[in-house]
Every structure is written in structure tokens, then in C-alpha cells.
Amino acid sequence: MSASIIVNGEIKSIEPGITVWGFLQTLQLDPRKVAVERNLEIVPKSLFKNVNLVDGDKLEIVHFIGGG
């Protein structure tokens, strides 16, 4: 059984109950270089391993890019 969440506007299937940390690993993203917002609330980096994702969650994963 799987669940789906919306990540940066794209639908992604996840293993139910996976943590934010675990999900970033599956995306091959370095948790130190990104920030995560879940359902419009910031997930502090210190809680990446404690917060579990559930069906229907909306995530924004951002990082720094070149800008003026």
C-alpha cells in the first residue's frame, strides 16, 4: 500500500509513514542544503527525522539559487 503527496506541485508516491528525512534520502537531496514546508508550516531541520508524512501532505522543498 502506498500514499501520495504533492511535492513542489508534483504528485509523488511515498511509503506511508516515511519521515521527512527518509523522503529526502529517496530524492537524493542533502537535508543540510534544503528547507521543507509541510502543509504551509516549516519543518525545522531538527525534526526531519521525527516528522512522518501522510497521504495528502503538501510539501515545498526549497534551496538557495542565484538571485539579485
Next chain:
Amino acid sequence: MSALDSNVNQSDDTWTLAGKTYRSRLIVGTGKYKDFEETAASVEASGAEIVTVAVRRVNVSDPNQPMLVDYLDPKKITYLPNTAGCFDASSAVRTLRLAREAGGWDLVKLEVLGDQKTLYPNMLETFDAAETLIKEGFKVMVYCSDDPIAAKKLEDMGCVAIMPLGAPIGSGLGIQNPVQIRLMIEQAGVPLLVDAGVGTASDASVAMELGCDGVLMNTAIADAKDPVRMARAMKLAVESGRLAYQAGRMPKKKYADPSSPLSGLI
């Protein structure tokens, strides 16, 4: 070192922003470069100690794309996250909360834009966002209109730097509003930087000669034919303008005044 040498030594000339002291008075943006190598080389040539960066979605389909932090080390250079592209207070605040979490620092550049054509600041939304951010402990450098009254209000609210435009963002028109900028400098109790409008080196010197604490630019360097060379030109122009401001220019005169003495003429 002689007294004269030490008087003109730029390394003695520092400025303080939100409690931290900087030598370089040039802040550069990191957008519009052709690749990260060129970005890094230009930042290096500019001598900037602070760079502005944008906050955007990670490309989750291709997470192995190179990242800015791999080219510009945030431990060596101060990252100043901005809200470029935000047209209302709530998206600006949301962006900077994410930026603080991504990087772990409180110093931010707030810019809330009014419309796409002018990229002029929307001051009502800017006040609104500044109030929330300051309450949440952010140190806010604020992009604003060249209005001394608005600037005073932003400073009273607790903004750590006031950053009026010299001309529209990305226009390269040079400093169009020296009268307003000078009025703002005279009253400012926090650093005042010209943010936007510089097109070439002499424009940066003009801003510094007015007495600004610094200049922030991106397009003037990134859109030059040779960005690395222009970055160095801007470094020198900012230093040069600063020195001229400190030196105090000669008064302007209506007529000629010979440089050679008239006495002893044959």
C-alpha cells in the same frame, strides 16, 4: 607605514551591518550568470563579502543538479536571502521563513514588488512584511522607494539597512535620484545602500560619492560582456567613490581657474 598611507588605506574603512563589520561596500547578486563557475569568479573579482540569493523550489525530478552552495561557501561569504519575485507581504514572509530554515541565519533582504513592468517596491506590503519579520527576529535590509519619509518609518520600525533604488531594477540607467538619495543618507541612522539601477562603474562611484554606505547590484555585472572584468571594475569604482566622498570634492565654479601660478610669467 606613514600617516598618509594609513589615511588612504581602504582596509581601515569598515562599515557595520546588524552588529557585524564588513570591509567591502559592494554587495552583489548571484542571478543571471551563465553558470556557477562564472558566478563564483565574478563574486571573487568583486571582493564582495555579502551576496544576495533567491529561494526557489528544488527540482525534484533532477536532484543531482549542481547547487549554488557548492560554488560559494556560505561559511566564507554572507548569504543574503531575498524575496525577489514576491508581490505581497505574505509570500515574502513565507519565503524568508524558509530561507532562515535553509540557511540558519536571520539577515535577509526584503523586497516586495509592485508590478512586473517597473519592479517598483510596493511600500504598503513592504511595511506589512517588515513588521512581521522584525517581530519574528529577522534582521531586515529593506528595498524601498526613494522616499525619505518612508525610509524613516522603516528605520524606526527596526530595519537594519535602508536600500532605495537608484533606477528601476535591471535597467542600468544609473543614479536618477541623487537629491532623494542624499536626503535619505543625511537622516539615516542605519546603513543606507543604493540597491538597483547601477549600469556601469561610474554609476557605482556616483552612489558612493553621495555618501552611501554601500551599493548592491547584480545585472550590471552579470549582463556585462565580460562579467568578471566588470566585477573588478565595480570593486574599484565603489572604493574610488568612497575615497572621493571621504576626501571631499572641490567646489564647483562657474568659470576657469588656472592650475599654474600666474606670478613669475615671462
